[in-house]
Amino acid sequence: MANYPIKIILKTLSYLGLLFTAVPAFLSFHGLITFKQYEIFMIIGAFMWFLSAPFWVTKKDKI
């Protein structure tokens, strides 16, 4: 288990990864970025999420 400040950084990276996944679609929809740029943001978002989330996302309860 990561200690508290590292956990905060990891969580921040994860949530930024989700933002990078969700927000560029709206920017692309409104023509603020190209579809290609949107695809690149999606890949970056995926990597940010999958490289940080495993360290803090855990199953709370077994049901």
Added chain:
Amino acid sequence: MSDNTATSISDQLDAINDYEREPVPASKVKGFKDFLALVASEHIAGTEFVIGPLFVLHGATASDVILGLLVGNILATLSWTLICAPLAVKTRLTLFYQLERISGYKLVSIFNGISGIQACVFAAFMAVVSAGAISLVLGLETPSFSQMLPSGITWVVLVTVLVALITVIAIQGIDLVSKFATISTPWMPWVFLASGIATLPQLGVHSFSDFWTVANTTIWTGTPVEGMSKYNFWHIMFFAWLCNTAMHIGLADTFIYRYAKKSYYGIASFGGMFIGHFMAWIASGILCAAALQAGISDPTPGQVAGIGAGIAGIICVVIAGWTTANPTLYRAGLAIQGIFPSTKRWKITAWLGVAAALMASFPGIVSKLDNLLAWFALIAAPVGAIVVLEVYVFKKLNLETDYSHHRNGKMNWAVAATWIISVTLCYLIYLGLELDFFFFMAIPGWFIAAIVYLFLCKLRQMKQPKNIIKDSL
């Protein structure tokens, strides 16, 4: 295999078997948040990339899809909230044990077998979906999913390798698989949402006010592609309601909800339904329409996701297929092992892996997903009806409950007859009325089963005295 791994597997199996043959104690019940997270993740899977496009290919209209999904998902949520969760909280038993007490070991074994085969078919589905996405990335020939026979040896080798990996993990590492699913679940819905939104301009939607016009003229046009039957509101509504029949009115989710502190926790299924079975199905439908517009007449889930989000979309398909296939094959092994308790679980899972690889070699099975789900819905519905009657109605009518349990496991012929009669009658009605969608029969099947079982039990009790052994639970 190391000692640690062996201990880990043993621990996992112990955890899964917790309170399998006794009510969950009050000290072990869980709060609402646990159920919200669990059921939301359960309904965001690789199948969403297959089902959304089905509505487009079957020529549903936009209003059919939106209204059908809205009503169907509300009915599904109500089925969990009003039937499955309250019954689970009342008895705090699993469906399998409840059914064993009612019908006897032999009949439960048959039900276990069917559940195992269903899970095995699903694992094959997911392998096909993942293999399609991987072959897209590797530039291999991807067979069309309406093509029943394998396209070549490359496809067979790819699915065999993929199923072999899934099987090895299903045998050894369910904990790792669960963790991976828990990690990927928060990310996947955003990919669905993002790809749907980002693809809309390709279809001619440049402001949200354009959406409805384009939805009717380009996405859900009302015209099925060649070789597909026509879907309307009723098809969509019944599909959304009953694609999880085994879980809600079939009561398989009593396995989860017996841990619920309150009976209303079934409402947590709302999250899973409206993220996984509303937003994701609509998004994947939009992506399918974009694929059709790009000249792909029979798009695979990998192609659909690739159009919407590029490599990230394809990664999402592989992960969604993978995270669904692993626990599904694991559950298939558990179910079939119930029939052959002396055979090692890993051997059964390995054989199921072989069966899944054989099925996955034929990519066309994916296009039959809706039909297969409908058959399983019809088979599961009578089981739910029988258990609901036993728990809520029989004592009020002074009818004997848990027949088999009170007779040292003797088979309850009334359950067997009810099952056979209700499925047969439903099939005959389906043929007689020339219906084109088997899902229409799951609800009549539930009520036919309830009436037949009540009648048969009443008849039996008139001939035999009621057993007076007190319930030990």
